[in-house]
Amino acid sequence: MNPCEIGCPKSHVDTPALLVDLDALEYNIRKMAAFFKDKEAKLRPHVKTHKTPAIALKQLKEGAVGITCQKLSEAEVMARSGIRDILISNQIIGKQKIGRLIELARSNDLKVAVDSSQNVEDISEAAAANRVTIGVVVEVDVGMNRCGVPPGEPALGLALKVERQRSVKFMGLMGYEGHTVTLSSHPERKREARKALSLLVDTRKFIEEKGVRCTIVSAGGTGTYEIAGSFPGITEVQAGSYATMDAKYGTVEGIGGTFKQALSLLAKVISKPSEDRVVIDAGMKAISHEFGMPVLEIDHRRLELSSLAEEHGIIRHPAAAKSMNVGDVIELIPTHGCTTINLHDFFCGIRKGIVECVWRIEARGKFQ
Numbered sequence: 001m002n003p004c005e006i007g008c009p010k011s012h013v014d015t016p017a018l019l020v021d022l023d024a025l026e027y028n029i030r031k032m033a034a035f036f037k038d039k040e041a042k043l044r045p046h047v048k049t050h051k052t053p054a055i056a057l058k059q060l061k062e063g064a065v066g067i068t069c070q071k072l073s074e075a076e077v078m079a080r081s082g083i084r085d086i087l088i089s090n091q092i093i094g095k096q097k098i099g100r101l102i103e104l105a106r107s108n109d110l111k112v113a114v115d116s117s118q119n120v121e122d123i124s125e126a127a128a129a130n131r132v133t134i135g136v137v138v139e140v141d142v143g144m145n146r147c148g149v150p151p152g153e154p155a156l157g158l159a160l161k162v163e164r165q166r167s168v169k170f171m172g173l174m175g176y177e178g179h180t181v182t183l184s185s186h187p188e189r190k191r192e193a194r195k196a197l198s199l200l201v202d203t204r205k206f207i208e209e210k211g212v213r214c215t216i217v218s219a220g221g222t223g224t225y226e227i228a229g230s231f232p233g234i235t236e237v238q239a240g241s242y243a244t245m246d247a248k249y250g251t252v253e254g255i256g257g258t259f260k261q262a263l264s265l266l267a268k269v270i271s272k273p274s275e276d277r278v279v280i281d282a283g284m285k286a287i288s289h290e291f292g293m294p295v296l297e298i299d300h301r302r303l304e305l306s307s308l309a310e311e312h313g314i315i316r317h318p319a320a321a322k323s324m325n326v327g328d329v330i331e332l333i334p335t336h337g338c339t340t341i342n343l344h345d346f347f348c349g350i351r352k353g354i355v356e357c358v359w360r361i362e363a364r365g366k367f368q
């Protein structure tokens, strides 16, 4: 069942509903594409944010070289929509998943991140048994302290291990400087991101001096797209949030002013128990809050939602509550787009206040 009718005003869409402003989305996609047009590095957008093939296809049409996925099941969804060049920026572990990875590699140009010798052997063995070759990038921990081998010697060791296997092809390196992407001050972000990117690019140099070529050196997020995208030695940038944006990135210097807020959640006032309290029909099952409370604009004032229960949102601002009544429709800006989008089945695509399209968020919930 579609959540809304094409052609109806957005205020008629039943709530809670995820909206994407199409003018803003297309502006963001074109803006990012324009940045990469004359750069050596290319854009490989991360689709974990929007999880929607229709949006990924727009990004590719504007010049992205391929896509980045966080999960195998996300990659399967994207491949079903005809997208062939896919980097999985995560470790694929275990017999079942490696089996699916092989199936995906049969008809796609697939690259997957690795950071352990055992995983390289397991993927290679399964690939050999099925007569396919899988591209791998060695993930380097550039300071985020998540996955990845340390820079330098350990990365070289794993690259050489890949080179010695029959059915995996060493494609290069990946290092995500996620600890820097939302640093609000631009000078600080630039300094910290460059430190992290240097570790990655120095590792590239070290490996290439030993005669092993890195075709791909992938890094970057929305907060660091122009830092990573201009850093000599980086070949690809994996920014994701820029397409839809969120309130967290909106406060990051140089990012909020560059990309437009395309994503919002439409919600309805369902109760006004007192003069200073309004309750809406969207709680934490419709909008995430790990980066802070969702933001709303009332009478040109930006406010934060006061609290969220499972299915209720509370606004406890006397001045705001005064102007709101049961049945009123409001728009919230999520503080984190990726985890909010993952809660929804559909995007209602809005242009100039009217529903133009409905897109299924096909990879939502795909975390296996």
Ligand SMILES: Cc1ncc(COP(=O)(O)O)c(C=O)c1O
Binding pocket: 046, 049, 089, 176, 178, 181, 220, 221, 222, 223, 238, 239, 240, 241, 242
């Ligand atoms: C591996 C990886 N690459 C890139 C990104 C960039 O995403 P964003 O553009 O949302 O900062 C992320 C975000 O979590 C990530 O985990």
